[in-house]
């Protein structure tokens with residue numbers, strides 16, 4: 001190997017040409033897979049297969065490339081291959097610059113057709129109506145808990161969950177002017193305002209906190225009115241030409257949001273087991289003593305672990321609740337199937353929301 005800069009760069013150029021030829025060979029193979037899928041009428045996007053490809057490579061990676069760098073590279077390669085099979089249209093809580101858009105790009109790769117939506121309801125509507133193949137919505141935040149609207153829509157729409165991803169969420173105070181003085185209102189999504197409550201109380205006491213439909217919408221408003229500030233990502237700051245007055249103003253430095261990918265089960269079948277999956281369901285039980293225990297016993301007996309348990313009022317006026325449950329494993333794995341069957345018998349309402357690969361990065 002040469003030791004001088006021009007010599008090393010010439011080697012890099014040669015390796016890049018080899019890589020290009022190999023990636024094109026891979027793309028041609030994916031195109032051939034696409035032809036078979038077209039004939040069979042089966043869905044192009046197979047999250048469990050993409051997960052297996054990445055995990056398989058991580059297991060044999062000799063380095064020096066780090067395993068955490070490997071995943072985003074192959075995600076993009078597979079997204080580009082997928083785009084040759086068919087364009088993937090993804091609806092998300094927009095406008096451009098939201099964390100939900102970032103989650104969509106991380107998960108599906110940047111070659112998607114972006115369908116920004118003004119609300120979580122619209123993401124579900126666009127995906128149900130077929131104007132998008134997938135929808136991406138926030139489902140829970142490590143500081144603020146469940147995203148209520150998303151949970152309610154799981155109940156009332158036929159969409160299923162086909163994937164999940166989580167993001168470290170950093171909020172920044174953004175403004176046209178490079179000073180804190182004279183801010184009349186801070187505009188952001190209610191969740192972001194809540195996540196930055198302490199910082200706002202300390203540094204901008206008495207300033208109005210104005211809830212808007214998304215953080216990027218707040219940034220768009222702040223870009224038009226110098227008296228307004230926004231709480232949003234640095235991507236939104238770039239998108240709308242705003243200054244970052246204070247970076248990372250969220251109360252919890254490890255603030256994370258979990259997003260899920262939803263799809264219409266008529267057009268996108270349930271992902272097959274990947275080896276490390278999550279099963280999501282929503283149930284209701286009769287309002288009687290011991291009903292909760294009856295719900296948990298079948299899980300214990302089948303050896304299934306629960307990773308999330310969340311309740312939402314059923315809005316019946318009777319103090320009845322829906323329970324949102326995440327289980328470890330895939331609904332097609334025998335012990336999970338057994339637990340689901342036993343659970344169903346104890347529930348007055350039972351809806352399987354999906355079985356999908358766990359987010360492993």
Ligand SMILES: O=C(O)C(=O)C[C@]1(C(=O)O)C=C[C@@H](O)C=C1
Pocket residue numbers: 030033034044045046047049050053077078079081082085
């Ligand atoms: O294996 C497939 O089913 C493919 O379509 C190929 C491929 C890939 O690029 O590896 C692309 C899209 C799918 O989501 C999964 C994998």
